């Protein structure tokens with residue numbers, strides 16, 4: 001069995017070493033731009049080029065080194081007609097839960113306000129907010145969204161969730177579909193975005209939808225930047241309707257130096273780190289799925305091209 005490995009950022013040697021340890025009978029081949037790939041059974045990649053995809057029409061499956069598939073599906077008809085398998089959690093859910101819990105608690109206990117006060121040398125206790133009405137709404141209840149919802153429940157926050165198909169999660173007010181989105185937003189104090197970027201979800205959070213949030217709401221986006229209409233968010237923050245945003249993802253990454261988000265004190269920026277791929281866990285998961293496919297079994301986390309995730 002031959003497995004082709006590629007990462008757009010070039011950091012691949014450790015992946016090759018780990019695959020060799022997990023699948024000792026397989027030959028791993030690190031693809032370089034400009035090469036003709038030897039015939040391979042499987043490809044494991046992140047951020048491929050069109051030249052690479054062109055050479056993968058005969059593999060049995062393509063495995064992604066991450067959870068989001070938008071950067072691959074954008075190739076449309078140039079995609080090889082083979083199953084595409086994304087990472088399913090593989091250690092990301094715990095990271096997401098930590099990140100979101102931190103951001104929600106920071107707003108709930110007003111650490112953002114205390115940070116601003118401290119910069120001005122102000123010693124001023126602020127009123128405690130009421131947890132019973134500090135409702136957190138999570139957009140996307142999938143592999144990463146569902147564990148985040150559980151963590152927020154454990155912290156004692158009222159939690160609501162929104163997904164494409166109806167869900168029944170203990171202790172969570174579940175909403176589904178576009179018809180229920182406005183009601184979901186109207187009762188959400190902290191909006192957490194954990195949706196995939198698809199033709200349906202791009203620019204979902206525009207001025208109209210963000211305005212449905214109650215005055216003083218917060219946004220946490222850990223999914224993809226293009227889900228949010230960035231100028232609309234900035235305008236609503238400057239108008240005071242949105243009290244603050246914690247953003248891990250942006251339409252253009254790295255966030256360009258002149259972007260107005262950098263200068264807005266109510267926006268907290270992190271460089272797309274809310275859930276990093278954990279190489280060893282990812283290799284273990286992918287190697288286990290390769291073994292299953294090779295035995296003619298089915299595997300989880302195959303991307304549905306119609307849905308776009």
Ligand code: NAP
Pocket residue numbers: 067068069089092139140141142143144145162163164165166177194195196197198200201222223224248249272273274275276309
């Ligand atoms: P997932 O398991 O595929 O779950 C996606 C969720 O979104 C599902 O609940 C799905 O609804 C819902 N959804 C999709 N389209 C929808 C629509 N049109 N309307 C309403 N709900 C919709 O994905 P995941 O593993 O949780 O990951 C979510 C996203 O996180 C990824 O796509 C990626 O972009 C992002 N991510 C970011 C980082 C980072 O470091 N910032 C790391 C990893 C992942 P159903 O349940 O009804 O299907």
Ligand code: GLV
Pocket residue numbers: 065066067068069275277
């Ligand atoms: C990271 O953003 C991922 O989709 O895995």
